[in-house]
Structures are given as C-alpha cells and as structure tokens.
Amino acid sequence: xxxxxxxxxxxxxxxxxxxxxxxxxxxxxxxxxxxxxxxxxxxxxxxxxxxxxxxxxxxxxxxxxxxxxxxxxxxxxxxxxxxxxxxxxxxxxxxxxxxxxxxxxxxxxxxxxxxxxxxxxxxxxxxxxxxxxxxxxxxxxxxxxxxxxxxxxxxxxxxxxxxxxxxxxxxxxxxxxxxxxxxxxxxxxxxxxxxxxxxxxxxxxxxxxxxxxxxxxxxxxxxxxxxxxxxxxxxxxxxxxxxxxxxxxxxxxxxxxxxxxxxxxxxxxxxxxxxxxxxxxxxxxxxxxxxxxxxxxxxxxxxxxxxxxxxxxxxxxxxxxxxxxxxxxxxxxxxxxxxx
Amino acid sequence: xxxxxxxxxxxxxxxxxxxxxxxxxxxxxxxxxxxxxxxxxxxxxxxxxxxxxxxxxxxxxxxxxxxxxxxxxxxxxxxxxxxxxxxxxxxxxxxxxxxxxxxxxxxxxxxxxxxxxxxxxxxxxxxxxxxxxxxxxxxxxxxxxxxxxxxxxxxxxxxxxxxxxxxxxxxxxxxxxxxxxxxxxxxxxxxxxxxxxxxxxxxxxxxxxxxxxxxxxxxxxxxxxxxxxxxxxxxxxxxxxxxxxxxxxxxxxxxxxxxxxxxxxxxxxxxxxxxxxxxxxxxxxxxxxxxxxxxxxxxxxxxxxxxxxxxxxxxxxxxxxxxxxxxxxxxxxxxxxxxx
Numbered sequence: 001x002x003x004x005x006x007x008x009x010x011x012x013x014x015x016x017x018x019x020x021x022x023x024x025x026x027x028x029x030x031x032x033x034x035x036x037x038x039x040x041x042x043x044x045x046x047x048x049x050x051x052x053x054x055x056x057x058x059x060x061x062x063x064x065x066x067x068x069x070x071x072x073x074x075x076x077x078x079x080x081x082x083x084x085x086x087x088x089x090x091x092x093x094x095x096x097x098x099x100x101x102x103x104x105x106x107x108x109x110x111x112x113x114x115x116x117x118x119x120x121x122x123x124x125x126x127x128x129x130x131x132x133x134x135x136x137x138x139x140x141x142x143x144x145x146x147x148x149x150x151x152x153x154x155x156x157x158x159x160x161x162x163x164x165x166x167x168x169x170x171x172x173x174x175x176x177x178x179x180x181x182x183x184x185x186x187x188x189x190x191x192x193x194x195x196x197x198x199x200x201x202x203x204x205x206x207x208x209x210x211x212x213x214x215x216x217x218x219x220x221x222x223x224x225x226x227x228x229x230x231x232x233x234x235x236x237x238x239x240x241x242x243x244x245x246x247x248x249x250x251x252x253x254x255x256x257x258x259x260x261x262x263x264x265x266x267x268x269x270x271x272x273x274x275x276x277x278x279x280x281x282x283x284x285x286x287x288x289x290x291x292x293x294x295x296x297x298x299x300x301x302x303x304x305x306x307x308x309x310x311x312x313x314x315x316x317x318x319x320x321x322x323x324x325x326x327x328x329x330x331x332x333x334x335x336x337x338x339x340x
Numbered sequence: 341x342x343x344x345x346x347x348x349x350x351x352x353x354x355x356x357x358x359x360x361x362x363x364x365x366x367x368x369x370x371x372x373x374x375x376x377x378x379x380x381x382x383x384x385x386x387x388x389x390x391x392x393x394x395x396x397x398x399x400x401x402x403x404x405x406x407x408x409x410x411x412x413x414x415x416x417x418x419x420x421x422x423x424x425x426x427x428x429x430x431x432x433x434x435x436x437x438x439x440x441x442x443x444x445x446x447x448x449x450x451x452x453x454x455x456x457x458x459x460x461x462x463x464x465x466x467x468x469x470x471x472x473x474x475x476x477x478x479x480x481x482x483x484x485x486x487x488x489x490x491x492x493x494x495x496x497x498x499x500x501x502x503x504x505x506x507x508x509x510x511x512x513x514x515x516x517x518x519x520x521x522x523x524x525x526x527x528x529x530x531x532x533x534x535x536x537x538x539x540x541x542x543x544x545x546x547x548x549x550x551x552x553x554x555x556x557x558x559x560x561x562x563x564x565x566x567x568x569x570x571x572x573x574x575x576x577x578x579x580x581x582x583x584x585x586x587x588x589x590x591x592x593x594x595x596x597x598x599x600x601x602x603x604x605x606x607x608x609x610x611x612x613x614x615x616x617x618x619x620x621x622x623x624x625x626x627x628x629x630x631x632x633x634x635x636x637x638x639x640x641x642x643x644x645x646x647x648x649x650x651x652x653x654x655x656x657x658x659x660x661x662x663x664x665x666x667x668x669x670x671x672x673x674x675x676x677x678x679x680x
Contacts, residue, residue, distance in 0.1 A: 066550055143592055187552075200596045210406055211596025212527075212552075221592060223585035223611055230614050232592050245563035252483055252561060252572050254594060256540045256551025271563055274570050 034180040037173040037331045044328065046321050047177065050284045054260060055184050061282035065185035069259045071251060071272060072178070074192035074199060074216075076265040076306040077288050078207060080159065080169040082297040085305065087198050088130070090153055094137035111136075131238060134195075138219055139236035142226075143197065146234055150201040164333075167206045171288075173329045174263075178207055181261070189213045189259075191250055193243035193268050197234075215254045217242045247272035260284065270311035273320060285320035287311060292326040374520040377513040377671045384668065386661050387517065390624045394600060395524050401622035403600055405525035411591060411612060412518070413604040414532035414539055414556075416646040417628050418547060420499065420509040422637040425645065427538050428470070430493055434477035451476075471578060474535075478559055479576035482566075483537060486574055490541040504673075507546045511628075513669045514603075518547055521601070529553045529599075531590055533583035533608050537574075555594045557582045587612035600624065610651035613660060625660035627651060632666040 038044040053061040054068065075081035095105070095114040105111035110129035113121035122129065138146065159169055178188050190199060190209050196216035203209045220235040242250040248271050251259065262269070262276040265288040273285040289308065290297050300308040315322050325332070378384040393401040394408065415421035435445070435454040445451035450469035453461035462469065478486065499509055518528050530539060530549050536556035543549045560575040582590040588611050591599065602609070602616040605628040613625040629648065630637050640648040655662050665672070 066544075069552075196593075196596070204406075212409075212594065214596065218593060221589050223588045223615075230588065230611070230618050232588060248563045248570065248572060249561050253536075253558060254552065256536070256554065271570070275563070278570050 034183070035173065035176045037176055037329060039328055039330050041328060043321055043323055047180075047284070047286075050261070050282065051180065051184050054282050063260055063281060066187075067257065067260065068181075068184070068186040069189065069255060069257055070181050070186045070261040070263075071189045071191040071255075071259040071276070072174070072262070073264040073266070073269045073272070074190050074194050076290065077263055077269070078170055078174050078178075078190070079166065080162075080296065081306045082290075082299065082303075083160070083305070085194070086166045087134075087194050089157065090150070090198070091133050091137045093153065093157065094149070095133060098137065135219065135236040135238060138195065138197075139234045141234055142231040143221060143234060144231070146197055147201055150198055154202055162333075167202050169333055170206055171329070172331050172334045174288075175207065175334065177263075178209070182208065186261070187213065189215060189251075189255060191242065191247050191262075191272060192216045193241065193246075195219075196242070215242060215250045217246075243268045245271045248275035251275065262286070263288065264311070265290065266306040266308050267311045268306075270314060273311065273315070277318065277320070285315070285318075286323060287315050287320060288323045289325060291324050292329075292332070294326075295332045296325060298326075374523070375513065375516045377516055377669060379668055379670050381668060383661050383663050387520075387624070387626075390601070390622065391520065391524050394622050403621060406527075407597065407600065408521075408524070408526040409529065409595060409597055409599045410521050410526045410601040410603075411529045411531040411555075411595075411599040411616070412514070412602070413606070413609045413612070414530050414534050416605040416630065417603055417609070418510055418514050418518075418530070419506065420502075420636065421646050422630075422639065422643075423500070423645070425534070426506045427474075427534050429497065430490070430538070431473050431477045433493065433497065434489070435473060438477065475559065475576040475578060478535065478537075479574045482571040482573055483561060484571070486537055487541055490538055494542055502673075507542050509673055510546055511669070512671050512674045514628075515547065515674065517603075518549070522548065526601070527553065529555060529591075529595060531582065531587050531602075531612060532556045533581065533586075535559075536582070555582060555590045557586075583608045585611045588615035591615065602626070603628065604651070605630065606646040606648050607651045608646075610654060613651065613655070617658065617660070625655070625658075627655050627660060627662045629662050629664055631664050632669075632672070634666075635672045636665060638666075 035044055035047065053059060054063040056062055072078055075085055079086070092114050095111055099105055099115055102111070105115060110122055110125035110133055112118070113125060114133065141149070154165060154167055156165070158165055162169055181188055188209055190203055190207070190213065192199060192215070194216050196214060196218045199216050200211040200214045203214045204211065217238065218240050220237040220239045221232040222235055224231055224233050240246065240250065247269065251272065258279040259276045260279065260282065261284040262272050263286040264272060269287070277283055277285050287308065289312070290299050290306070292298060299306065300312060312322065375384055375387065393399060394403040396402055412418055415425055419426070432454050435451055439445055439455055442451070445455060450462055450465035450473055452458070453465060454473065481489070494505060494507055496505070498505055502509055521528055528549055530543055530547070530553065532539060532555070534556050536554060536558045539556050540551040540554045543554045544551065557578065558580050560577040560579045561572040562575055564571055564573050580586065580590065587609065591612065598619040599616045600619065600622065601624040602612050603626040604612060609627070617623055617625050627648065629652070630639050630646070632638060639646065640652060652662065
C-alpha cells in the first residue's frame with residue numbers, strides 16, 4: 001500500500017511536471033517562431049506584428065475574430081505556377097485523354113494543336129482557344145464526376161522540372177502562414193483566378209481551407225434529374241472570372257465582408273490588395289515576389305504567367321510587404337514527398 | 341490557522357459541489373430541452389434524434405463536424421413572408437423615397453403604379469415589372485451605401501399586421517434550432533431566393549449567421565475607383581436567382597458540399613431538399629407548414645407568396661418532416677420586442 005501510495009504521489013508529481021514543462025515548451029516554441037521557414041527579417045516581423053496588433057484585446061488595432069478575414073491567391077502565391085498554370089496542364093492532359101472519343105479534334109483547332117504538341121498553333125488560337133479548351137474539358141459531366149477526374153489526375157501528374165506531384169509544390173512558408181493565422185482565429189480564404197471546383201478538390205487537404213472558403217473562377221452548372229437522381233451538370237460556359245477587378249467582386253459575393261489581410265503575387269491580385277487596403281483599421285497587404293531561379297523561379301514584369309508589374313509599383317509606393325522569395329524563405333517546398 | 345484550514349477545505353468542497361451541481365444541471369437542462377419553443381412530439385423528436393445520430397462518435401451515422409452543413413431558406417422558413425415578401429415591401433418603399441429624384445416615374449409604369457398604390461396596374465406589370473423595380477431600387481449605389489439604406493429601413497419599417505419591425509418577426513423555434521445545430525458543431529447557412537446583400541445586413545445579428553454563410557439571389561457589381569477610393573457599384577442587373585433549381589446550384593457554388601440537413605417552406609425549396617436527400621448517409625429534410633392563421637398565417641397550395649404544393653406532395657411521399665406550425669410551435673415570435 002505504501003509503495004502504491006508513493007508511486008501515485010510521485011507519478012502524479014511527475015505527470016504534472018511533465019505536462020507543465022511540455023506546455024511551457026509548446027507555448028515558448030510557438031511564441032519563438034510561428035513561421036520557422038521564414039528567415040528572420042522585416043517581412044516576417046511585419047506579419048507577426050500585424051497578427052499581434054489585431055489580436056491584442058483592448059489594443060487600438062484589435063479586430064474581433066469573426067472579422068479576421070484573410071484572402072490568398074493560389075497560383076504563384078500558395079503553389080507553383082511556372083512554367084504553366086497547373087490547371088492548364090490538366091486541361092491539356094484532358095484533351096489528350098478525351099481525344100479517342102473526339103476523332104474530329106485531329107483536324108480541329110485548338111484541339112489539333114494540343115494533340116500535335118504544336119505550341120505555335122496553340123498560341124495562335126489565343127485566349128479564345130484556351131477558353132474553348134477549358135470549357136470543353138471542364139464540362140459535360142456532373143460536379144461529382146469532375147471532382148473524381150481532378151483527384152485522379154492530381155495523384156499522378158508530375159511537374160516537368162521538379163518531378164513531384166503538384167500538391168507537393170506548395171510553399172512551405174505559406175502553409176505556415178495559413179496555419180499561424182488560423183491559430184489566431186483568422187478565417188482563411190482562397191481567392192484565385194483558378195477554377196473553384198478544381199481547387200476545392202485539394203484545398204482542404206493541402207491548405208486546410210474547406211470548400212466553402214475557396215473562391216475562384218467558375219462555370220455554369222445545371223440542376224438535372226438523371227434516373228430520378230439529382231445531379232449538377234457542368235455546362236461549357238465560363239460564368240465568373242475571379243481575377244483582377246473580379247477579385248473584389250468575388251470577395252463581396254462570397255464573403256460579404258472585406259479582408260484585413262490579403263496575399264497575392266501578380267497584377268491579377270492588385271485590385272484585391274487595393275480593396276483590402278481601403279478598409280478601416282489595421283491592414284496587411286502582401287505580395288510574393290518570385291526571385292529565386294535556383295530553388296523555384298525568378299519572374300515579374302515580363303512574365304506571361306503571373307506577371308507582376310503594376311501591382312509591384314503600387315506595393316512599393318504604398319509600403320505593402322513584398323516578400324523576396326530568395327531572401328525571405330528558408331525553404332520553398334515541404335520536405336516530405338507525397339509521391340512514391 | 342485551524343479555522344482557516346477548515347474554511348479552505350470546506351470552501352473548496354462547497355465550490356466543487358456547486359460547480360458539479362451547476363454543471364450537472366446545465367447538462368441536464370440542455371439534454372432535457374434544446375428546443376423549448378417546440379411542443380413535444382414526433383417532429384421535435386425527429387430533429388433531436390437526427391442531431392444525436394450524426395454527432396455520436398463511433399455510431400453508424402456519425403458525421404465529422406466540418407461536413408455538418410445545414411441550409412435554411414429565409415422567407416417563410418426563418419421569418420414572416422406574408423402578406424408580401426419583406427424585400428418587396430422594402431423595394432416599394434424605396435420607389436416612394438426616390439420618387440422626388442425621378443419625376444418621370446409619375447407617368448412611367450411600373451413606378452406610377454407603386455406611387456399611386458394601384459395594385460391592379462402593378463399586377464399587370466407582372467414579373468417583368470417587379471424585376472425592374474428591384475433592379476432600379478437595388479442599384480446605382482455602392483455596396484456600402486446599400487447596406488446602410490437597408491439597415492436604416494429595417495429599424496423603422498413595421499409589419500402591417502403585427503406592428504413590429506421585420507427582424508422581430510422571426511420564428512423563435514427556428515432560432516432555437518439554428519443555435520442547437522451550431523452547439524452541435526453544424527455550420528448553418530441561409531440559402532434563400534431573397535437578396536443576398538439584403539439578408540446579410542441583419543442575418544448575423546438576427547440569426548447568428550455571418551455574411552459568408554448567407555447565400556441568396558444577387559445582382560451584378562462592378563469594381564470602380566471613385567476619387568482614388570475603390571468601391572463596388574451595384575448594377576441594375578440580376579445575376580443569380582437562388583430559387584428552385586437555383587438552390588442546389590447556389591449550394592454547390594458557395595458551399596461546395598452537400599448539406600446533411602435542409603429546411604424550407606415552399607416549392608422554391610423542393611430542389612434543395614431533393615439535393616440534400618440524395619446524399620449518402622443520414623439526412624434531414626424539413627418543411628415549415630404554415631397552418632396557424634391565428635398566430636401567423638395559414639397558406640400552402642393556393643398562395644401566391646410561398647406556395648407549398650409540389651414540395652408538400654414529395655415531402656409526404658418521402659417521409660420528410662413537415663412541421664405543423666400550429667401544433668408544433670409553442671410560440672411563434674420572440675417575446676422581446678426590439679421596437680420601442
């Protein structure tokens with residue numbers, strides 16, 4: 001009995017100490033570095049200072065949790081967009097996969113160009129051609145069927161340079177930022193020119209952003225009964241372009257309130273950042289500047305994909321934070337590979 | 341010292357007992373009746389049983405919290421829609437308020453009909469006329485300006501029969517249901533034919549549903565710079581009708597996953613309930629049947645406003661819950677008046 005008593009007392013003391021120590025370490029660690037993949041410097045500090053200011057109850061910049069809305073662009077802000085937008089790669093792969101059912105594509109542009117790998121003819125088809133490819137490959141099936149097609153593609157398609165699946169090519173520092181904001185009661189949204197339905201397939205698992213917080217470009221759908229079972233058929237019609245001035249429109253439509261923090265990387269994000277900046281109270285506007293040709297890519301004013309020109313000028317003029325990928329980020333991609 | 345010791349021990353014991361007792365009472369009370377304004381009976385029991393089934397971890401019907409999506413119609417489901425939709429009353433009031441700036445309305449239909457109170461001419465203008473009234477009164481200002489106009493109107497406009505402001509004429513039993521679901525980690529959405537921007541003005545305060553969880557019909561907006569300040573201008577163009585087959589479309593667009601519980605009251609909710617029912621796992625489909633002419637209104641198959649005909653047949657055939665307002669609800673409206 002005495003032995004057991006001692007064990008209990010000592011066991012209890014030990015347990016309490018361990019719990020206390022772990023708790024203390026946990027808190028201390030979180031306090032020390034909520035963004036371990038960011039190099040120390042003014043940009044990292046600006047993020048942390050902003051979060052501390054808006055979460056400090058009683059402070060002049062305090063924002064109540066429900067109003068802590070944060071919006072993030074996806075392509076080039078959360079994952080790689082070079083040498084081509086991932087969703088475009090998907091669409092081109094779909095043309096190839098569907099070609100056997102469409103013999104007429106062998107002699108019809110822009111499909112012929114895709115099948116023959118004729119970059120010049122594809123370029124000649126222009127934006128109209130691309131829209132046709134996207135509309136054709138993203139329609140004619142139910143929303144559930146589309147989800148499955150995207151999910152299957154994402155498990156196998158590999159990036160040509162990094163030889164990893166696309167959901168591995170997300171930016172580790174941004175994953176940490178998303179998690180840090182949520183730990184501080186922010187609601188994190190994706191507001192992207194990319195397809196809403198496309199992103200929703202992986203956003204929850206990859207970014208921790210649930211479908212109802214993913215806003216993107218979208219096509220029309222139609223409610224139909226198929227064998228007494230209701231489905232939503234995807235129609236070959238782009239309905240909303242969530243890019244440039246469409247981003248504040250999308251934010252108002254889907255969220256109904258203004259973000260207090262917004263992050264982008266291109267001119268397509270300029271209006272989202274303007275809209276965020278124009279609100280009252282503390283604000284954070286950030287751009288990811290791709291400056292790291294070695295570990296990722298270096299591009300801005302002259303790039304066809306993710307051009308950063310006017311937004312860069314405005315950011316510099318207005319003191320928005322321009323993250324320098326090469327200098328600000330300790331690592332680019334998550335170390336762990338999902339691929340075999 | 342001995343005294344103090346006793347006090348401490350006894351105090352501690354008392355405190356623990358009190359806390360335990362309060363906790364036990366609290367739990368017991370919540371268990372006893374999470375829906376105090378609902379009369380006991382099979383409908384109330386069906387709601388409670390459903391919530392218990394989907395929240396019982398390890399049970400066959402368990403649903404993880406993020407997938408606990410619940411969607412509610414607004415007009416006639418959460419607040420009064422008779423004798424006319426509140427937003428229509430608002431639009432007609434706006435025509436009167438704006439008339440001095442539009443002398444041409446004195447001789448232009450459908451505005452002339454509104455100004456002269458000519459119900460026959462207004463009816464003759466039909467749906468086209470109503471759309472014109474809504475588009476005219478809901479556009480030509482920024483989203484912020486519109487919010488303020490609606491907010492001001494809601495504090496003064498009174499229901500013709502009940503002589504209370506409209507946000508007082510919400511259904512107390514449904515407020516309890518919303519709160520009960522949220523207490524069980526459901527995410528509650530409004531999915532209504534009513535205007536999204538209109539409802540968002542009061543939905544958070546009145547229903548506890550934040551703007552980003554309010555889905556409704558909406559008009560186009562345009563991002564513009566006014567004196568170097570970005571605004572979203574409301575355009576006179578209806579863009580999305582969130583009614584009938586538009587409800588599943590809106591649910592997919594805004595939420596991106598299927599509800600496991602949906603509540604409506606009219607044929608405009610039929611497709612939302614079908615869409616909800618067609619998902620896998622435990623489901624709850626509910627209709628509010630207005631059967632109480634004395635305390636509220638009694639209407640269904642023959643009503644122009646909130647007609648309940650086909651959806652009622654389907655509900656009966658498929659065993660969806662049809663709430664009988666007269667018999668199921670102990671009280672209709674919250675007791676406390678917001679009005680002076």
